[in-house]
Amino acid sequence: MTFNSFEFLVFFLIFYFLYWSVFSGNLKIQNILLLISSYFFYAWCNWKFLSILIISSILFYSLGNAISKTENEKKKTFFLHIAVFQSLGVLFLFKYLNFFISSVADFLAIFNLNADIHTLKIILPLGISFYTFRLLSYILDIYNEKIEPTTNWIIFFNYVSFFPCLIAGPIDRADNLIPQLEKKREFSYQLAVDGFRQILWGLFKKIVVADSCAIITNEIFDNYQDYPASSLLIGAFIYIIQIYADFSGYSDMAIGISKLLGFSIPKNFNYPFFATNIAEFWKRWHISLTSWMTEYVYTPLSFFFRKYGKYGIVISILINFILVGLWHGSQWTFIVFGLLHGIYFIPLLLNGTLNKKNITKNGFKTFIDIITTFSIVMLTGVVFRSSSVSMACEFYINLFSSSFFSWPLITTGYMFLLVTVLYITIMFVIEWFGRQDSFGIATTFIKKSKSIRWSFYIFLVLSIYYFSFSDKTQQFIYLQF
Numbered sequence: 001m002t003f004n005s006f007e008f009l010v011f012f013l014i015f016y017f018l019y020w021s022v023f024s025g026n027l028k029i030q031n032i033l034l035l036i037s038s039y040f041f042y043a044w045c046n047w048k049f050l051s052i053l054i055i056s057s058i059l060f061y062s063l064g065n066a067i068s069k070t071e072n073e074k075k076k077t078f079f080l081h082i083a084v085f086q087s088l089g090v091l092f093l094f095k096y097l098n099f100f101i102s103s104v105a106d107f108l109a110i111f112n113l114n115a116d117i118h119t120l121k122i123i124l125p126l127g128i129s130f131y132t133f134r135l136l137s138y139i140l141d142i143y144n145e146k147i148e149p150t151t152n153w154i155i156f157f158n159y160v161s162f163f164p165c166l167i168a169g170p171i172d173r174a175d176n177l178i179p180q181l182e183k184k185r186e187f188s189y190q191l192a193v194d195g196f197r198q199i200l201w202g203l204f205k206k207i208v209v210a211d212s213c214a215i216i217t218n219e220i221f222d223n224y225q226d227y228p229a230s231s232l233l234i235g236a237f238i239y240i241i242q243i244y245a246d247f248s249g250y251s252d253m254a255i256g257i258s259k260l261l262g263f264s265i266p267k268n269f270n271y272p273f274f275a276t277n278i279a280e281f282w283k284r285w286h287i288s289l290t291s292w293m294t295e296y297v298y299t300p301l302s303f304f305f306r307k308y309g310k311y312g313i314v315i316s317i318l319i320n321f322i323l324v325g326l327w328h329g330s331q332w333t334f335i336v337f338g339l340l341h342g343i344y345f346i347p348l349l350l351n352g353t354l355n356k357k358n359i360t361k362n363g364f365k366t367f368i369d370i371i372t373t374f375s376i377v378m379l380t381g382v383v384f385r386s387s388s389v390s391m392a393c394e395f396y397i398n399l400f401s402s403s404f405f406s407w408p409l410i411t412t413g414y415m416f417l418l419v420t421v422l423y424i425t426i427m428f429v430i431e432w433f434g435r436q437d438s439f440g441i442a443t444t445f446i447k448k449s450k451s452i453r454w455s456f457y458i459f460l461v462l463s464i465y466y467f468s469f470s471d472k473t474q475q476f477i478y479l480q481f
Contacts, residue, residue, distance in 0.1 A: 001044040002476060003199075003253040004207055004468070011041065012257070019261065020187050027184045031154050034261075038163035042126070045167065049125035052090065057160045059086060060135045064142050064149035064156075076143060083139040087132050094124050099330030126479060127167035129327060131160055133292055138174045140296060147175050155181045164257040168250050168478045170268040170288035177263070185262035194442070195259030200460055201441045202252030205245040206476070208463045209427050212420040213242030214474040216412050221385055224395050228403035231410065232395060234417070240374075240381040241424050244273065246477045247286070252439055271435045273377075273428070276369035278344040279354055281377060293324055313349055318342040328384075329480065333392060337383045344376060423463070 001007045015037045023029045043050045060083060067079045092100075098120060105117045138159070141147045150156050159177050220227055220235030227235070251268035258265045272284035282290050298320040305312030318339065325338020348354040382399075386392035410417050427440070434444040445453040 001041060002479070003250065003257070004203060007044070011037075011044075016260065024185075024187065028154070030185070031158055031181060034163075035154060035158050035161065038158065038161040038166060041163040042161065042166060045126045046123075049128075052125055052128070053131065053161060054157075056087070056090070056131070056135060057157045059083070060139060060160070061149075061153055061156045064139055065151065067139070067142050068149045080139060080143050084136070087136050091128060091132050094122055094128060096326075096330045098122060124480070130169045130171055131166065133171050133289075134160060134174075137171075137292060137296065141174060147178075150174075150178055150182070152182070162258075162263075164254045164261070164263075165265065168247075168254070168476060169286075170251055170254065170265060171292055172265055172288065176266065180263050188262065191259050191262065195256040197441060198252050198256035198259065198439050200256075200457065200464075201439055202249040202256060203464050204460045205249030205252065205427060207249075208467045209420075209423050210242050210246035210249060210477075211467060211474045212416075212423060213238045213245065216410070216417060216420060217242055217385070219412055221395075224391075224398060227398075227409055228406045229399050229401045230404055230406050230408035232399045233404070234408055234410070236378050236382050236399070238420070239385050240378045243381065243384070243477055244269075245424075245427065246474070250476050250478065255439075267438050271431055273374050274370055274432065274435055275373050276366060277348060277353070277373055278341065278376060279348050281373055282341070289324070289327065293320055293327075297323055310349060313354075314346055317345045317349070321345075331387075332389050333383050333386050336389055336392070337380060340380050340383065 001011065015033070018033055019030060023033055039050060039054075042053060063079050063083045067076050070076050070079070101117055101120075108114070138147075138149075142149050150159075155178060158181050159172075159174060162172070162177065165172055217235055217239040220231055221239070224232060224235070248269040255265045255267060266288065268286060268288050270284040270287060272281050275281035275284050298316055301316035301319055302313055305315050308315070319342075321338040321342030322335055323338065324341070325334040325336070328334045328337070345354065382395050383389070383392045386395060430444060431440040434440045434442060437443050441456075445456050448456075
């Protein structure tokens with residue numbers, strides 16, 4: 001059940017009616033309804049893994065309170081280690097065990113040692129990477145005395161399983177979501193309208209832009225040996241747009257749905273393709289993951305390696321981004337993807353601009369910086385999309401070949417490509433003019449006349465309606481992570 005499915009529409013309409021019309025006067029009953037609905041939402045996707053979510057919630061609720069009540073530092077550390085071991089252990093079992101087994105087998109093969117090692121048939125539980133990080137941040141914040149644990153298990157279980165953010169983020173923090181769960185929520189017409197507007201924009205980015213891009217990129221990447229370099233360049237460009245429109249579209253829908261329920265969830269994307277360097281890009285891209293890794297991985301590492309000066313910072317950055325890459329999945333391509341992005345930070349560190357606040361200036365230099373940053377991200381996206389490191393290398397070799405200047409071959413049709421590029425352009429133009437807002441159309445058309453504003457909304461709805469009936473609709477990319 002995804003946000004752009006008919007099943008979710010029926011589910012949400014029933015839930016929304018009960019949430020605001022029947023149980024709005026009773027916070028406890030409203031939170032119980034939210035919890036039951038979140039579990040139903042997750043179970044619809046795969047009920048077999050609901051037990052992992054519930055057991056993890058019970059364990060971390062107990063450990064959080066135990067850490068808070070215990071004055072003995074050794075016991076606190078012991079409880080923390082249990083939490084870290086359980087969460088990372090479960091994540092390793094389901095997400096990385098087969099990768100570890102196959103990597104060991106490949107390493108032994110280098111020395112002509114043919115180990116009879118077999119991988120296991122393990123299905124990755126939906127959203128496990130997201131709610132695991134939510135659980136870990138809760139425990140770590142309690143241990144570091146940044147927050148107090150909640151003694152209301154319904155509140156905590158809702159924090160872990162809040163269905164708008166459950167399966168693909170954003171990775172919300174306890175200090176933001178738990179106080180909102182504890183406080184009585186009043187229906188806000190203005191917040192609801194803003195939520196519907198953000199959902200509409202997210203649907204447009206996902207169904208119209210991302211799914212159209214997917215048709216082109218799937219064809220090019222799956223048959224990259226048969227295409228000239230000019231086509232591969234188009235494929236690389238379209239793919240990085242696809243993953244942005246897909247994931248930021250999902251985040252817009254998640255945040256918009258949260259607004260309909262009276263919750264405020266921090267934005268997950270802040271127009272990353274308008275960044276002028278790679279450090280700024282990562283402050284704008286998948287913000288909830290980037291901030292999580294910065295606080296709980298990079299900062300402790302930089303403190304640990306501080307005696308090595310800039311070299312220690314380089315080591316911390318590289319480890320941090322390798323783990324960012326590995327978070328996305330159990331493939332060497334993701335590790336290489338993370339490593340490359342870590343390497344891109346080194347020049348900024350060496351010239352002393354890593355932590356300087358970017359001052360946005362309109363002008364040719366800003367334009368060149370934006371294009372340069374986008375090009376680096378786009379080319380690195382090839383590794384992210386490739387099924388193996390060898391495929392990525394072959395793709396790059398073919399990309400930088402003499403056929404770069406040949407006329408591109410587009411088997412999906414030039415007209416379809418032009419229509420896709422047109423929608424991409426519309427998305428970028430709107431987001432450029434709305435880049436100071438929380439999302440692209442938050443206020444862009446508010447001050448326009450009613451006829452212009454509603455003509456634009458109708459255009460979005462008709463586009464979404466048309467592309468919704470395509471037989472090539474795509475699953476959300478980040479559901480696999």
